[in-house]
Amino acid sequence: MANTQELSRIASQVRRDIVRMVCAAKSGHPGGSLGITDVMTALYFNEMKHDPATWTRSAKGQDAFIISAGHLAPVYYSVLARAGYFPVSELGTLRKFGTRLQGHPCITDALPGVFQSSGSLGQGLSCAAGIALGKKLDGESERVYCLLGDGESEEGQIWEAGMWAAHHKLDNLIAFTDWNGQQIDGRVEDVGGLGDLKAKWDAFGWKTIVTDGHDFDAILAAFEEAGKSEGKPVMILFRSEMGHGVDFMAGTHKWHGKAPNQEQVEEAMKQLDEALGDF
Ligand SMILES: Cc1ncc(C[n+]2csc(CCOP(=O)(O)OP(=O)(O)O)c2C)c(N)n1
Known part of the structure; x- marks a missing residue:
């Protein structure tokens, strides 16, 4: 289990990967990926019970993770x-x-570690809730995690899944939202405002936690608190910054789905721990 110092180093490595991958592909989604990097690093290197050597899509004996906002693939x-x-x-x-x-x-494509296809926004929480109920019926104690976007949260299916998960008291389901305030075309509040997101999840019968998505102590504390829920699914709203870690990509929707050129990659690499290697 990585400590906060190690998590910070791994997150820098992951950010380097994201920028290089999207540049090499000449397309993809770097902004949201960079913004949720700290949370995803904490999830896979500290929080989740998982083992790549014995992983199967059935997730038997391991925690499962569903990426609902599939564009955050990098x-x-x-x-x-x-x-x-x-x-x-x-x-x-x-x-x-x-x-x-x-x-x-x-x-x-049978890529190890991937549980579910995604990309069409709004569907992942339904999958995650179904897997969570299945684990309960099988008497398994492992959890199901699910990543949502805030722009994605404008999709109605998410709220249907939210009601269903609360109805079934799925306290083994820990969903989290990349609450960066941005989406494909601009600010979420300008495109399709979500209002008081915490009050909404509370009203849907969830235990809701709001915290900083870039502070590893806060991220780990939120997951720990989430794990103590009894009788309610949990939503963690991670306050984050789109493009975090690369100054010219930070805080704007303009890098939601745009590839950096080679010059921009070199500039980004200077800002992310240069001692780390690349793929
Ligand atoms: C059903 C559906 N509608 C529209 C899209 C196109 N789309 C991809 S990402 C995105 C914005 C999502 O915003 P958010 O969840 O906040 O992600 P972020 O911009 O923070 O990466 C949209 C509209 C899609 N993939 N699926």
């Missing part, structure tokens, strides 16, 4: 590779012809 692939699910060198194949690393995760 951070997902990097974390999986760095955790040992597949060779780090494969990161360079993102979005290339014949790759297992599609622009959005796809189970028909």
